Amino acid sequence: MLKHTPVYRPILKHALETAWTHRELWPLAAVAGLAGTGAVINDILNQAKLAVSIPTGNFSDAWHNSAALNAYKDQIILASPGQITLGTILLCLVAGLVLLAVAACQQIMLRVAHRAATKQAPITWKEVRRELLHPRLLRFLSLDLFLKLVVFNLMIATTILLSSLDIGAVVSDAFFGVIFSVLVFTLALSLNIIVMLALIGVARKDLSFANSLTYSFKLFRKHAWICLEMAGLLFAINFLISAAYNGTILVLGIPAAYSFLAALETGSSIVYFSLMAIVALLVATVTLAFAGFATTFTYSAWTALAEHLDKKSLAPRAVVHTKRFFQTFK
Numbered sequence: 206m207l208k209h210t211p212v213y214r215p216i217l218k219h220a221l222e223t224a225w226t227h228r229e230l231w232p233l234a235a236v237a238g239l240a241g242t243g244a245v246i247n248d249i250l251n252q253a254k255l256a257v258s259i260p261t262g263n264f265s266d267a268w269h270n271s272a273a274l275n276a277y278k279d280q281i282i283l284a285s286p287g288q289i290t291l292g293t294i295l296l297c298l299v300a301g302l303v304l305l306a307v308a309a310c311q312q313i314m315l316r317v318a319h320r321a322a323t324k325q326a327p328i329t330w331k332e333v334r335r336e337l338l339h340p341r342l343l344r345f346l347s348l349d350l351f352l353k354l355v356v357f358n359l360m361i362a363t364t365i366l367l368s369s370l371d372i373g374a375v376v377s378d379a380f381f382g383v384i385f386s387v388l389v390f391t392l393a394l395s396l397n398i399i400v401m402l403a404l405i406g407v408a409r410k411d412l413s414f415a416n417s418l419t420y421s422f423k424l425f426r427k428h429a430w431i432c433l434e435m436a437g438l439l440f441a442i443n444f445l446i447s448a449a450y451n452g453t454i455l456v457l458g459i460p461a462a463y464s465f466l467a468a469l470e471t472g473s474s475i476v477y478f479s480l481m482a483i484v485a486l487l488v489a490t491v492t493l494a495f496a497g498f499a500t501t502f503t504y505s506a507w508t509a510l511a512e513h514l515d516k517k518s519l520a521p522r523a524v525v526h527t528k529r530f531f532q533t534f535k
Contacts, residue, residue: 212431213438216509224502227321229328230314231497237310238500239303240349242404243507245397246440249390252353253360308346314501315408318508321501344407344414352400356393363389398432399425405511428514435510443499450495457487 241248317328363386370378402421406412412420425432461484468477 212513213435216435216506216513217438217442220502220505220509223318223321223505224498227328227501228497230317230321230501231494233310233313233333233497234500234504235493235496236307237314237504238496239307240311242311242349242352242397242401243500243503244439244443245394245401245436247443248397249356249393252357252393253363255357255360304346304349305342308342308349311345311349311404312341312408314504315405315508318408318501318505321505341407341411344417345404347414348400348403348407348417352396356396359389359393394433394436395425395429398436401507402432402511405508409508409511424511424514427518431510431514435506439503439506443503446495446499446502450491453491453495454488457484457491 241251313333317332320332321328366385367382370382372379372382399418399421402424403412403417406417406420407414410417410420461480464480464484465477468480
């Protein structure tokens with residue numbers, strides 16, 4: 206019988222230990238997690254959900270179906286040209302600063318992930334600041350935007366195509382729709398993994414935008430099944446983390462609800478708003494902790510896998526386990 210050599214278990218176990226040990230990285234990791242890279246299947250599902258929510262008709266349908274856009278339209282009508290210009294400039298500045306902050310936190314997390322995995326002491330602010338000032342920021346931002354634009358357009362094109370098919374009545378339409386959806390999902394999944402590996406290439410090897418994509422594509426092409434298996438495992442673990450988060454919020458919500466009722470009975474607005482502030486702070490803290498832990502774990506796992514694949518080739522675990530299963534009958 207083939208000797209079993211575990212691959213994922215040591216990586217995932219070490220990543221979990223790293224995420225729990227280095228809790229000082231959770232705030233940065235929570236911001237980096239806004240990019241959606243790492244938990245690749247989750248990102249695809251979120252973008253597919255967003256694409257489906259966009260009306261496939263004309264642009265006026267989008268205005269009608271979106272409360273935020275309707276509110277924005279009302280403000281535009283009442284505002285002067287100067288206010289519109291100033292508001293647009295401020296909106297672009299805030300959006301740009303948020304994008305830069307997300308890319309900066311990604312850079313820091315991927316740069317310190319290897320060091321954190323081999324270091325028990327907390328990562329110091331001096332180490333974090335040193336990584337923040339490195340000129341890789343635009344490469345991270347470019348890779349993030351490239352991934353979002355390509356995958357989101359794929360999802361919108363798929364939504365428009367499926368909406369034009371009569372899947373419920375025509376068998377050929379249903380068959381084509383399923384095949385096309387599977388192909389698009391596979392392509393989007395592959396792109397997410399390639400960009401994640403490219404980000405690691407930028408962080409670890411200081412590669413340019415083009416060279417990082419070339420590096421990640423070659424690595425993915427050589428170890429496609431290994432990367433897909435890792436993506437599936439990370440999706441499952443992140444699903445458990447999300448379930449734990451939802452359970453925690455539910456448990457916290459029960460005493461919070463009773464507290465709000467008690468505050469309403471007292472008739473004191475000060476007590477009510479103080480309680481609201483405490484609950485909001487508690488929910489924000491729990492959300493930050495879970496999001497930071499999940500992103501630190503995910504980035505640590507991908508970084509460790511990339512380092513492992515750079516050193517040696519691995520057979521897909523599905524193939525190895527299938528061979529071991531059939532060898533038991535010999």
